[in-house]
Amino acid sequence: MSFANRQDAGLRLAAALAGYREKSPVIIALPRGGVIVAAEVARALDAPLDLLFVQKIGVPFQPELAMGAIVDGPQPTIVRNESVIRHAGIREKEFSAVCEREQREIERRRQCYLGDRDTIPLGGCVVIVVDDGVATGSTVKAALRAIRRQGPRELVLAVPVGPTESLEALRSDVDNLICLEVPFLFLSVGHFYREFQQVSDAEVIAVLEEAARRGST
Structure with a gap:
């Protein structure tokens, strides 16, 4: 198993993305599992965090x-x-x-x-899309295509783990793709985490509230 939990994966992904800190990126999480990973990335890069529902x-x-x-x-x-x-x-x-x-x-x-809160406009931004992993890549591809329509300056996909075939199918949708683990034998995303319990709505809301407080200081 490559990662202790989603927080561990997020910290390790943030280290790989450290060069983006000076580009003032927007971090887009794919709920629900991707939110926990993305929160660590957003905190490390001092970047705003938002969601894309897919x-x-x-x-x-x-x-x-x-x-x-x-x-x-x-x-x-x-x-x-x-x-x-x-x-x-x-x-x-x-x-x-x-x-x-x-x-x-x-x-x-x-x-x-989100309630009535508006999402962050992504046109002209450096956008980093984060999930807890890629399996078939269908949901991630849909998300990337939707974001590309908004006209980001640079679109990056950052995930802890994924199979070669799915990652290669996604490369044409992004300007940069960062994946920490590309195993020869891929069974499922959860196979590469020691802890991979389902993320609750309450956890997602708490992460967003913490990110909003950080952004207002």
Whole structure:
């Protein structure tokens, strides 16, 4: 196992990103697990922390298998994994039904975590997207494409661990990609953490409140 927990991964990722401190980046976390990692990065780089709501579109009979992803926004960004859709025999009606369910979950999380608070505009900024790891890359790819539409000056993906194939598929979506561990044998993101319990809504809210207090001082 490579990391003790998400805090440990965040500290080690922050060290790898130290050169970005002088570029005044904005750190974008992918909830929920990515928030804990991103909080350590934001603290170390003295950078603002914000969220981008992205939900995996899981195969109905195997929810952990991503057949796509959806990102929040005025015009939600949807990325489809046609290979998974085809091999799982998913009909368009089934795909749309899962999309609608995940859009409702995105709305719930936005209200829970942010309320009426506006997100940080990313146009012209150096943006570092942080998650606790990459598996298939579907959710991360959807997030990166949505952010790219906002016109950041530089777009960086920073993750503790991910498989070679997924990382290579993401390189064309970013200006820089930093991954601490690229194992030869990849089973799951959680396999590379000693502690990898689910992150609660309360933990996410507490992290955002701490980041807001830090930003106001």
